[in-house]
Amino acid sequence: MPTEAHIWQLLEEVSDPEVPVLSILDLGIVRGVRLEGEQVHVTITPTYSGCPAMNTIATEIRLRLLAEGLTQVHIHNQLSPAWTTDWMSQAGRQKLEDYGIAPPVDGTATGHVLNLFGADTAVRCPLCKSTHTHLVSQFGSTACKAHYQCDDCLEPFDYFKCHA
Amino acid sequence: MTDDFTPTPALATVTETQRKMLPFVLQLADTSLILAHRLSEWCGHGPILEQDLAMANIALDLLGEARSYYQYAAELEGQGRTEDDLAYLRPAVEYRNPLLVEQPNQDFAHTIVRQFLYDAFHYHLLLQLQQGPDAHLAAIAEKSVKEAAYHIKWSSEWLIRLGDGTDESRRRIEKAIRNLWRFGGELTMPTATEQTLQAAGLVPDYAALQQQINAHVARVFEEATLPVPENVFAQQGGKDGRHSEHLGYLLAELQYMQRTYPGMQW
Numbered sequence: 001m002p003t004e005a006h007i008w009q010l011l012e013e014v015s016d017p018e019v020p021v022l023s024i025l026d027l028g029i030v031r032g033v034r035l036e037g038e039q040v041h042v043t044i045t046p047t048y049s050g051c052p053a054m055n056t057i058a059t060e061i062r063l064r065l066l067a068e069g070l071t072q073v074h075i076h077n078q079l080s081p082a083w084t085t086d087w088m089s090q091a092g093r094q095k096l097e098d099y100g101i102a103p104p105v106d107g108t109a110t111g112h113v114l115n116l117f118g119a120d121t122a123v124r125c126p127l128c129k130s131t132h133t134h135l136v137s138q139f140g141s142t143a144c145k146a147h148y149q150c151d152d153c154l155e156p157f158d159y160f161k162c163h164a
Numbered sequence: 165m166t167d168d169f170t171p172t173p174a175l176a177t178v179t180e181t182q183r184k185m186l187p188f189v190l191q192l193a194d195t196s197l198i199l200a201h202r203l204s205e206w207c208g209h210g211p212i213l214e215q216d217l218a219m220a221n222i223a224l225d226l227l228g229e230a231r232s233y234y235q236y237a238a239e240l241e242g243q244g245r246t247e248d249d250l251a252y253l254r255p256a257v258e259y260r261n262p263l264l265v266e267q268p269n270q271d272f273a274h275t276i277v278r279q280f281l282y283d284a285f286h287y288h289l290l291l292q293l294q295q296g297p298d299a300h301l302a303a304i305a306e307k308s309v310k311e312a313a314y315h316i317k318w319s320s321e322w323l324i325r326l327g328d329g330t331d332e333s334r335r336r337i338e339k340a341i342r343n344l345w346r347f348g349g350e351l352t353m354p355t356a357t358e359q360t361l362q363a364a365g366l367v368p369d370y371a372a373l374q375q376q377i378n379a380h381v382a383r384v385f386e387e388a389t390l391p392v393p394e395n396v397f398a399q400q401g402g403k404d405g406r407h408s409e410h411l412g413y414l415l416a417e418l419q420y421m422q423r424t425y426p427g428m429q430w
Contacts, residue, residue: 049308050228079232080303082310114287114313116320117387137214138314139221147214163310 002070007033007040014064017056018142019160021099024057028087031078040065043076045083047163048143085163097126102148102159123159125150133157178240181366185298186240187357188367190250191260191403193233197251198411199265199282200226201418203275211272218318219275225311232304252422256411263402264347266411273336276322277344280384283316285351288376292368320384327388341393349398352377358403 011030016022024030024044032043042061046054058075065073085104093103102123120135130152138161140147146161203223210216234247264282269275290312293305326337352370354362361367385392401407421428 046228046307048225048228049232049311050224050226052224079307080299082303082307114316116317116383137218138318139214139218141217143221143224143311147217 002035002040002068004033004035007035007042007065007070010064010068011042011061014057014060017053017060018144019096019099019101021095022092024061026089026092026095028085028089028092029057029083039072039074040070041074041076043078045078045081047083051143053142083163085160088160096160097124100126100157101145102126102157104160104162121162123148125153125155126157127155128153135159178242181364182298182300183240183242184361184364185301185366186237187260188361189233189237189240189301193230193237193250194259194261195265196226196230196233197418198259198261198414199279200224200230201414202265202267202269202278205269206275215272222279222315222318225308225315229304229308229311232307236300236304248422252419256407256415257405259402259407259411259415260405261402261411262347262350263399263408264344264350266402266408266414267344267347268410270340270343271336273326273333274340274343276319276326277337277340278347279315280319280323281344281348281351283312283319284377284380285348285373287312287316288373288380289368292373296368297366316380320380323384323390324388327385327390337388337390341390345393345396346399349396350400350402353398353400355403 008025008030011033012023012025014024016024016027019027027047029044029047030042031045032041034041034043042065044054044057044061054077061075062073088104096103102125105121105123122131123133123135124131125133125148128150130150132151133148134151136147136149136156138146140158140161144160144163145158147156148159149156200223203219203226206216206219207223208216210219230251231247234250237250238245238247264278267274267278287309290305290309294302294309296302296305323337326333328334352374354367354370358367358370362369382392402411
């Protein structure tokens with residue numbers, strides 16, 4: 001019989017389909033694992049409401065557990081507490097930067113405050129490491145990313161935006 | 165849109181109080197869905213690439229929010245209908261979205277004003293709903309308000325940029341405000357159903373909400389150097405199912421796949 005710890009290990013091998021360097025544990029979307037006899041319950045929380053990756057992730061969790069002979073898998077979708085980038089692991093942040101995506105800036109996701117006309121967060125360019133960058137658009141290639149450009153090396157890059 | 169998820173166990177039993185919320189939840193669902201559809205019509209036609217992406221992103225957020233509401237509505241109804249049945253197989257007269265969100269796309273300024281009016285309402289409503297007595301609705305609001313915060317920032321910044329921009333942008337944003345302002349009032353004019361729910365403390369009081377909206381509008385319009393229109397006649401009807409002809413055409417496109425191939429899934 002598998003243990004819950006074993007299931008967590010298997011989930012570490014399931015990656016985010018849109019940012020494949022991140023495991024779903026790095027991303028902080030797995031909120032719980034529970035075993036009830038043969039039944040495996042995995043609770044995940046969406047990053048963004050409309051994120052099309054969530055369904056793929058649910059399928060991949062099933063497939064990974066199926067490969068270990070676990071056929072009775074229930075995946076629950078939990079909305080509250082809402083996902084925040086504060087749940088992203090330090091290892092995940094490093095992997096993101098190495099992959100060319102600026103990780104969410106530490107600590108800025110705590111507490112939701114509408115920053116209407118305030119300055120944008122200083123984000124470090126994942127390529128040349130300059131913090132001399134500017135926001136191009138809050139909306140990028142996927143729901144979780146903003147679009148930035150580096151003023152030093154001029155490269156455009158994705159920023160995994162803070163989600164408070 | 166069917167997911168590979170097990171239904172949330174917490175919804176196995178629906179209380180009588182929750183069931184009363186069904187028409188309100190459907191109204192929220194329809195509103196998000198119809199505005200998401202209008203925004204998605206911009207895909208590939210945006211004025212510049214970044215803003216094309218922005219509108220597609222906002223559409224996706226709203227579609228996700230709509231799904232959460234439709235799934236909840238299906239649970240509340242308890243008649244075996246799914247989120248897809250509710251979104252794709254109801255006639256126009258059963259839709260409960262306000263008239264604002266079904267207004268057809270014109271130029272970018274028009275879309276910005278439509279979005280700004282909706283975001284000012286939506287963001288402040290979600291802040292209230294996440295404190296509300298319905299725990300499941302509060303959870304959806306807690307999730308969605310983070311996304312709505314990006315939307316209100318985007319539409320507010322564009323309103324300022326166009327209002328305080330060039331002569332041409334100013335002319336267009338003023339025209340859009342003239343055309344759309346009459347649709348803003350319906351958002352916070354309670355229907356008979358909403359009044360009943362408000363009296364029971366299940367839906368936030370719209371008078372207080374209106375004050376928060378007005379404060380936001382005043383602040384952004386000042387930055388945009390635009391005068392806030394005086395109180396104008398408010399066109400109503402959508403929340404009671406009396407829609408403009410535009411909704412029928414929109415639904416014809418939105419629903420054709422399910423109606424042509426009933427029960428089809430991705």
